[in-house]
Amino acid sequence: MKAKAEAPPERLTAGEKAKEEEASTAPLPEKCQVGGSPVYIVERKLGKGGFGQVYVGRRASPTTAKSGADANYVALKFEHRSSKGCNYGPPYEWSVYSCSSLGGIAGIPRVHYKGRQGDYYVMVMDMLGPSLWDVWNSQGQVMSQEMVACIAVEALSILEKLHLKGYVHGDVKPENFLLGQANTPNEKRLYLVDLGLATRWRDSVCGTHVEYDQRPDVFRGTVRYASVHAHLGRTASRRDDLESLAYTLLFLLKGRLPWQGYQGDNKGFLVCKKKMATSAELLCRYTPQAFRQFTEAVVNLKFDEEPKYAAYVALFEPLCGSTLSRPILTDTAAKVGQKRGRESLEDETLDLAAPKKKIRLGLPATQWITVYNAHRPMKQRYHYNVANTRVEQHVEKGNDDGLYISSVACCQELWALIMDAGTGFTAQVYELSNQFLPKEWIMEKWEEGYYITAMAGSTNGSSLVVMSKGTPYTQQSYKVSDSFPFKWINKKWKEGFYVTSMSTSHTRWAVVMSRNAGFIDQCVELDFQYPSEGIHRRWDAAGFRITACAATPDQAAFVLSVPRRRPMDETQETLRTSAFPSTHVKDKWAKNLYIAGVAYGRTVS
Numbered sequence: 001m002k003a004k005a006e007a008p009p010e011r012l013t014a015g016e017k018a019k020e021e022e023a024s025t026a027p028l029p030e031k032c033q034v035g036g037s038p039v040y041i042v043e044r045k046l047g048k049g050g051f052g053q054v055y056v057g058r059r060a061s062p063t064t065a066k067s068g069a070d071a072n073y074v075a076l077k078f079e080h081r082s083s084k085g086c087n088y089g090p091p092y093e094w095s096v097y098s099c100s101s102l103g104g105i106a107g108i109p110r111v112h113y114k115g116r117q118g119d120y121y122v123m124v125m126d127m128l129g130p131s132l133w134d135v136w137n138s139q140g141q142v143m144s145q146e147m148v149a150c151i152a153v154e155a156l157s158i159l160e161k162l163h164l165k166g167y168v169h170g171d172v173k174p175e176n177f178l179l180g181q182a183n184t185p186n187e188k189r190l191y192l193v194d195l196g197l198a199t200r201w202r203d204s205v206c207g208t209h210v211e212y213d214q215r216p217d218v219f220r221g222t223v224r225y226a227s228v229h230a231h232l233g234r235t236a237s238r239r240d241d242l243e244s245l246a247y248t249l250l251f252l253l254k255g256r257l258p259w260q261g262y263q264g265d266n267k268g269f270l271v272c273k274k275k276m277a278t279s280a281e282l283l284c285r286y287t288p289q290a291f292r293q294f295t296e297a298v299v300n301l302k303f304d305e306e307p308k309y310a311a312y313v314a315l316f317e318p319l320c321g322s323t324l325s326r327p328i329l330t331d332t333a334a335k336v337g338q339k340r341g342r343e344s345l346e347d348e349t350l351d352l353a354a355p356k357k358k359i360r361l362g363l364p365a366t367q368w369i370t371v372y373n374a375h376r377p378m379k380q381r382y383h384y385n386v387a388n389t390r391v392e393q394h395v396e397k398g399n400d401d402g403l404y405i406s407s408v409a410c411c412q413e414l415w416a417l418i419m420d421a422g423t424g425f426t427a428q429v430y431e432l433s434n435q436f437l438p439k440e441w442i443m444e445k446w447e448e449g450y451y452i453t454a455m456a457g458s459t460n461g462s463s464l465v466v467m468s469k470g471t472p473y474t475q476q477s478y479k480v481s482d483s484f485p486f487k488w489i490n491k492k493w494k495e496g497f498y499v500t501s502m503s504t505s506h507t508r509w510a511v512v513m514s515r516n517a518g519f520i521d522q523c524v525e526l527d528f529q530y531p532s533e534g535i536h537r538r539w540d541a542a543g544f545r546i547t548a549c550a551a552t553p554d555q556a557a558f559v560l561s562v563p564r565r566r567p568m569d570e571t572q573e574t575l576r577t578s579a580f581p582s583t584h585v586k587d588k589w590a591k592n593l594y595i596a597g598v599a600y601g602r603t604v605s
């Protein structure tokens with residue numbers, strides 16, 4: 001049966017596509033000569049990607065050379081000067097190729113010439129054969145286990161070498177792995193193309209790992225194969241290429257990934273959520289255990305952790321079949337293994353018997369998240385499981401004792417209130433409303449000089465908003481949104497606002513931002529689980545401390561800030577518990593740690 005042709009997944013947004021259309025209708029030259037190259041006649045199209053179009057170039061004055069700079073046939077990659085990759089001159093990919101001799105790596109095609117001709121930037125490269133996606137599609141959308149294992153071994157060796165040069169590829173997928181030209185000695189060789197999204201993981205000057213960051217509105221790559229960290233906008237590092245490779249291999253082997261088929265505006269969110277919810281075990285069901293072991297190992301890599309390439313290769317090697325008749329040549333991988341020598345290979349064994357604590361794919365859990373800050377001794381009080389009718393009596397009693405509400409949260413339609421003697425507020429009002437959030441009431445209180453200082457929402461859409469006087473704020477703005485409003489936050493940061501409160505109501509988010517919040521820097525950690533690694537990295541860098549937190553049944557978000565006046569004792573701790581942590585709080589108080597934030601929602605146990 002002939003397989004139905006399937007279009008590979010798109011990488012561009014609609015706006016970008018419109019621009020590419022315009023660029024691709026500009027006529028291509030019939031002949032091409034750039035950067036001192038011979039003259040090529042532009043022949044059939046080899047492929048088209050998000051940024052460029054690739055054509056066969058045949059030398060106008062033929063030679064007998066089959067490969068290299070003199071080859072009779074080359075691949076010409078044309079990028080229109082108005083294309084996205086060329087906003088500031090030559091395509092970004094050129095700079096990647098030229099500054100790090102990547103073309104010298106076995107498995108990365110060589111670029112022989114480059115230059116501009118008319119409206120096009122042209123790169124003259126080795127001509128290669130079909131992509132793995134083409135092969136998979138033309139073989140009836142299946143690929144043998146042996147073939148996929150060989151691809152794994154070679155791809156790991158190419159990625160290791162690319163990583164050694166300080167680069168992450170950033171778009172590992174079946175369409176970007178090409179075989180050598182058919183009917184040549186290289187037809188069973190694997191190559192990795194398209195360095196248009198490559199970024200440095202290692203600084204070219206000081207050689208240190210690039211700094212960790214998360215910008216939840218930035219996505220680069222292809223939704224189907226992107227790592228969860230890439231979806232969440234984290235700075236790319238070596239782990240991301242390997243996670244995408246795991247998805248690439250499983251796609252080729254199984255013909256489908258569990259997150260295919262989502263459509264619409266929040267496709268990226270749904271795909272990412274599904275990736276998080278799919279364990280390596282489930283993803284790799286009915287495949288040899290090497291696939292599960294590899295997937296498990298790479299999805300649990302830390303941001304700056306060195307991947308154990310040789311150990312991953314060793315998992316797949318036994319599945320590759322006899323070295324004499326492999327469907328893909330694996331000799332470059334073998335060479336890498338030999339060069340390393342025994343000792344380094346020994347450090348590279350994967351501890352499969354006792355896997356380290358998994359940072360992903362744990363059991364989803366809905367928990368209390370409490371944040372504690374060091375503070376000189378003060379009175380603090382908490383109430384939880386508070387029904388609407390009982391809020392007033394707790395607040396009044398607290399106020400009588402000189403306490404104001406510092407944080408609120410909601411669990412199963414019941415409120416939690418934290419009241420403190422150390423807020424610095426001079427007056428406070430609150431509103432229980434069936435709206436998320438009560439706009440009229442907030443506007444009215446803004447008029448009276450109150451600012452929002454705490455809020456919580458329940459799953460049924462009601463909210464508890466607390467507004468106070470005596471804050472340093474000079475202006476405030478809030479947003480309610482169906483997805484985490486990072487774009488809005490980013491815009492407001494530029495206007496001098498900082499996030500000062502955050503809450504959720506089922507899957508909706510509300511974020512309050514204030515001017516003169518007393519912070520000099522702020523960042524966001526957002527994840528489908530408690531983002532432990534990110535929080536630790538922020539704590540360790542530049543004095544960031546959690547200043548707001550909220551969680552939905554899917555995601556948890558933490559806002560971390562650097563205060564203008566750093567406290568003497570910067571100790572901060574977080575706790576996740578399935579019941580409200582009453583006894584823990586008392587232990588913390590005994591150590592002068594006080595609740596600074598509380599939320600109820602998605603974590604992972």
Ligand SMILES: Nc1ncnc2c1ncn2[C@@H]1O[C@H](COP(=O)(O)OP(=O)(O)OP(=O)(O)O)[C@@H](O)[C@H]1O
Pocket residue numbers: 011046047048049050051052053054075077109125126127128129131175176178193194195196
């Ligand atoms: N050297 C080559 N030889 C043969 N075909 C090639 C070569 N380079 C690219 N191609 C074909 O052209 C397609 C697009 O190339 P490439 O991925 O480099 O372009 P791009 O515009 O950067 O794409 P993407 O959308 O993946 O970023 C490839 O999928 C492949 O089919």
